[in-house]
Amino acid sequence: MTTAALDPYRPGDSLLHQLDARVKVGLALGFILATALAPPGAWPVLMLLLALALAVVILAELRASFVLARTALTLPFALAVLPSLFTVAGTPLFSLPWGWTATWEGMLRVANVAIKMWLSVLVALTLTATTPFTAILVVLRGWGLPKLLTAILALTWRYLFVLAEEAQRLMRARAARSGHIVQGRGGSLAWRARVTGGMVGNLLLRGTDRAERIYSAMAARGYDGEPRVLAQPPLTVRNRALLVLGSICLTLLALAGILFWG
């Protein structure tokens, strides 16, 4: 696996790729908020949100296998709401030997939360797959996220890949010298643990060393401890209109859910 695979961004020239990052981040956050506000039982609202999310995924020209594989990461988290299947009172569906009874209402609650979770991840994934992380950071910085925090996030993101490559090199070096003449002999578990511990320590030292060199490179170009950034150009009229229109639609959906099913 190459370290570039860690980055969810998929380069492309779809409509969504070309859209201003501020519009995408704003509408994605609005979508997640509208989804979270949809009360249990507001299926029509959730179906509309699902249709909207799928339309966006199609516009982004992302591969279905990529989307399904990445969004499947939410499944383990959905297990957290599984107890609701048995704890919500209602029409019995089936019983387990320990006296636990699953209810229809409980199942709807679990399905509601799981769908909301999946929809939110789907939209977040579409955002990160069509917008470089750095562009998202620039948007958040422009919206008032502390500059120091965004600088730390940017550095972390930038060097995550360098550190991953260092780790890969270390593991490659270990693998290259891990031949054994007798089949099955490869050192005791304790010895292997000690080697792995040494590698982690080595990685930490390399990271520290790298951090010092990066600071030197920053200082060499005038860094004085205060993060500075250039202002972003204003949004075009078209992008503004799109942002307003999208926000209105999402607000109406959220209101409809609260008014009719809340």
Added chain:
Amino acid sequence: MHHNTIDVEHVSFTYPDGHVALQDVSLHLSSSEKVALIGPNGAGKSTLLLHLNGLLKPQTGRIRVCGLDVCDDNLGVVRAAVGLVFQDPNDQLFCPTVFEDVAFGPLYQGLPEADIRARVTAALEAVGMEGFAARSSYRLSLGEKKRIALATVLSLRPQILVLDEPSAGLDPRARRSLIQLLTTVHPTLLIASHDLELVLEVCDRVILLDEGRIVVDGDPRETMGDVALMEVHGLERPHSLVYHAEPHQGRHSEVATEREI
């Protein structure tokens, strides 16, 4: 302010672990000189370069850049005057995008936004990397990273350009374009390198450093053509200075510099 000059006077430096990196080093670089710093590993080349930008402070002696003492009061001016390119471009390129990396120096110089953008464009053009501004630094090849690293200091419009092993890890094509670039840049140039062929092509003066001391300061061809001198200090005469009198006998029995030929 004297333009483009470096004066190092009796500078010594010892690292906290006791390793003596520089011992009584003195040198002077005139305006627009192209000078190479050569020597074996651990000779003190990188340590000397870090002193020129104020990243390390001399424990004894004095350093003046463009006529200014390298001290805390002048650090901003000195760092604007000296463009230092590190050996590993991953150290140099710390911003998420190429644009931000190249704009970093001008931004800290306090320039207006229009000037910063103009400088970024000009620096990327100078290294032949137009169209890379929006790219993420980690997605570039080593050769591309090296060129962008150079652009990050060219955007500072430095009076002195200091490069640490600029050709290390480059393939022949990338190395060739780097050499062409270095022969066309105008500031005073100081290059620390093991690439002696590059030194021959780019520099008109060479300083041989070993065990923290300056051993020779002179003409590149004469200095690097001296086999005994080079071998004593863990180096080799560059191949282009070897005259193969008996090329088919597999030995270099008769050798001479091009000048002698």
